[in-house]
Amino acid sequence: MTDTAFATDEAVKERIALWMRELVAVRRLSPNTIEAYDRDLSQFIAFLSGHTGGTVSLATLADLSAADIRAFMAARRAESLGSRSLARVLSALKSFFKFLEREGVLASEALNTIRTPKIPKSLPKALTIAEARQAIAMTEDLEERPWIAARDMAVLALCYGAGLRISEALAVTPADLEAAALRVIGKGGKVRMVPLIAPVRQAIDTYRSLSPFHPARDEPIFRGMRGGPLSPRLIQLRAQQLRGALGLPPSATPHALRHSFATHLLGRGGDLRAIQELLGHASLSTTQVYTAVDTERLLESYRNAHPRG
Incomplete structure (x- = not known):
């Protein structure tokens, strides 16, 4: 204190x-x-x-x-x-x-x-599908050590492929991975189960097979160079490298991958309630902001493509 x-x-x-x-x-x-x-x-x-x-x-x-x-x-x-x-x-x-x-x-x-100050509403900055995939795939090109490249790729894959917050991704333990779905402890200690698609599961398995460290069942799987729990700062620095290499905007952060997860699911017809559960939002109104994101993307495409746009 x-x-x-x-x-x-x-x-x-x-x-x-x-x-x-x-x-x-x-x-x-x-x-x-x-x-x-x-x-x-x-x-x-x-x-x-x-x-x-x-x-x-x-x-x-x-x-x-x-x-x-x-x-x-x-x-x-x-x-x-x-x-x-x-x-x-x-x-x-x-x-x-x-x-x-x-x-x-x-x-x-x-x-x-005392009135609460008005907070201007801002839409989450989502990457395109191609940008998200490219950012994760290019991690290998920026890191000579295979196990660290695999580690960073797995963390980013959890943010984009499972919609995890970076803190949630870094807290994943071997025990959390034992079931078909990933056990995630979110804000306020709330537990949710998130399905892992094959590419994300493969990214995690690859990292674990290459990692020189083998944490206990209840310890985080992602480790730093000396074997301690991985710092979020290292993943943020990796994202900064990726932005420079790919020419992505400053908004392309690990958290933007989580936003991209929700936006892309919604754009492909995902149910808003299901996305709320996957993200661990307590209120549906928090998730509904992604409808505005998807609408804005649709309007942008319309303006660019329409002959009188």
């Missing part, structure tokens, strides 16, 4: 620690989200300490006004924080204050009057 000792008394520090435990054990948020929430609250506490001119106590938090929170949000906006990040900051603060209210520590209405 980020150090807030300089700005808080013991009671507040204790409540922050209990809240963090709840985020991990009860709400089971992702490590990245927990880290961001911790950072957001720490920055808020530091701001309050300067804003009120003293140590932040439970009484300080109970006396918060909407003006105090708006001042903090304005300060974060002045630091060039975007609307999406500001919305996350507000979510973190609301989570913490709801926790305090459930614990019977204090009740504050100030946060309820």
